[in-house]
Amino acid sequence: MLGTGVGVGAWGLVTGVAMVKSGMSVPLALLMSILVYAGSAQLAVIPLLAVGAPLWVVWLTAACVNLRFVIFSSMWRSYFQHLPLRQRLAIGYFSGDVIFVAFMKRFAVPRPAPEQVPFFWGAACVNWLAWQVPSIVGIVLANAIPLSWGLGFAGVLALLGVLLSLLFDRATWLATGVAATAAMAAFALPLKLNILVAIAAAVAAGLLMEAVEQQRQRRQKILKNAAEPVEAAGDDLPDSGRDERV
16 A cells, blocks of 8 residues: 555645635535545646535536445455444544555455455555645645646546556446546536536446346356256267267
């Protein structure tokens, strides 16, 4: 987690500066950083808050950006569902993209193990500190950090690093390509609604890919089951009967 913590820290610093630069007060920005603790959602709603977008647009945007955590949680369920509710709620707050990737690489088999909870909390603590410390520094020193430093580009690079670590199969690559295309095509929409369009397109592409893959696996299973009786019957025939059948 120390290697990815550098990118997470850059992302947190950019988000902290952006919150204050958008007109948010320092106490409110500090409260948002600690309570929300979701960089992509914060960056997505900050421009909406700055232009006075309707509250339902702000909430919907944040919810759509964070839909991936529903998927993460459903996959973590196999590992943590035996834990008490209080611990599961804490895991939900501290979960993150990089933590998920590191955890799934370490524990590929979805069954509980004693070392999983300590591993998660070790990764979560590093990730939380890597985010909160630079974010708080960015909030407190936002007015002393000039925009000419190009921190926005550093934040983009940090986001790309996290994104590339999540691209591990054909479905995720396809969903990412669809999201990027949809975001650029709908860029002219007001209130950053192109983000919602991109998310909806990516989810639809992912669901379509999953349905196609399930259909392919179902056909292979049917063909395999249909071939097994023929092979079994052939094994029971004597040599002469097998020759005649051929």
